[in-house]
Amino acid sequence: MSNFANQIAFITGAGSGIGRATALAFASEGAKVVVAEINEKSGRETVGYIQELGGTALFVRCDVAEPEQIDAAIWQTVDTYGRLDIGINNAGIGGKYGRFIDQTKEDFDQIMAVNVGSVFYGMQAQIRQMILQQKGYNANGDHYPAGGKIVNVSSIAGVRGMPMGAPYSASKHAVIGLTKTAALEYVRQNIRINAVCPVYTHSSMVDELISTAPGIEERLRRMIPIGRFGQPDEIAQAILWLCADENTFCTGQAIQLDGGMTAG
Numbered sequence: 001m002s003n004f005a006n007q008i009a010f011i012t013g014a015g016s017g018i019g020r021a022t023a024l025a026f027a028s029e030g031a032k033v034v035v036a037e038i039n040e041k042s043g044r045e046t047v048g049y050i051q052e053l054g055g056t057a058l059f060v061r062c063d064v065a066e067p068e069q070i071d072a073a074i075w076q077t078v079d080t081y082g083r084l085d086i087g088i089n090n091a092g093i094g095g096k097y098g099r100f101i102d103q104t105k106e107d108f109d110q111i112m113a114v115n116v117g118s119v120f121y122g123m124q125a126q127i128r129q130m131i132l133q134q135k136g137y138n139a140n141g142d143h144y145p146a147g148g149k150i151v152n153v154s155s156i157a158g159v160r161g162m163p164m165g166a167p168y169s170a171s172k173h174a175v176i177g178l179t180k181t182a183a184l185e186y187v188r189q190n191i192r193i194n195a196v197c198p199v200y201t202h203s204s205m206v207d208e209l210i211s212t213a214p215g216i217e218e219r220l221r222r223m224i225p226i227g228r229f230g231q232p233d234e235i236a237q238a239i240l241w242l243c244a245d246e247n248t249f250c251t252g253q254a255i256q257l258d259g260g261m262t263a264g
Helices: 017-028 040-052 067-081 105-134 166-189 204-210 216-222 232-243
Strands: 008-012 032-037 056-061 086-089 148-153 191-198 254-257
Touching: 008 017, 008 067, 008 105, 017 032, 017 040, 017 056, 017 086, 017 232, 032 040, 032 067, 040 056, 056 067, 067 105, 086 105, 105 148, 105 166, 105 191, 148 166, 148 232, 166 191, 166 254, 191 232, 204 216, 232 254
Parallel strands: 008 032, 008 086, 032 056, 086 148, 148 191, 191 254
Antiparallel strands: none
């Protein structure tokens, strides 16, 4: 069927947008998907869609700002499916849209806890498990394939400034820094770690941003040379490519999916 038959993919924020599209894409390619989501209703909806496709999925409620909950979600994944092959750290929030000097400590702390903490603690738990598998330690004595694949969802705001969104931009720059650092540390363990940097992509987060000011949607669209926002499925396909078994030479990269925005 696919590259991902029987591989185990753990995806945060899989209840909507890019996360849901990625969960469905992996499932359609044969992976068993763990939907890690704080919103139980939307997370279980994603599981239902996967099951309608004939796929296998597990919902795990997880607040990605809490490292203990991430650890528990990874252990539940391993307890259910026996291993972890793929980690997708996608969950994030947009924060408050406003001037740099008007952003509060609460605004900054919240967005860093979710957008950066989820990636930092998520990768820690995922890498620990992937290394454990390489050493062959498992309560059932199962044999695991060596290595693993991790993709973190950054943003085009992680490679350029974002006026009126300083905390968000800072958090997404941090995601790229974490990605590159972890990729260098674990490349010899055959753990490939990359990031994707989407431009404005149709999702509840972008819808919320658009609702903040009349005319902002058209202004944002004009910034993208291709003339439109991204689609979640387009980002999901890039994530699948980064995780493909044939893609053995790409690690530590931040792939810009921006409709040409940074080309000029």
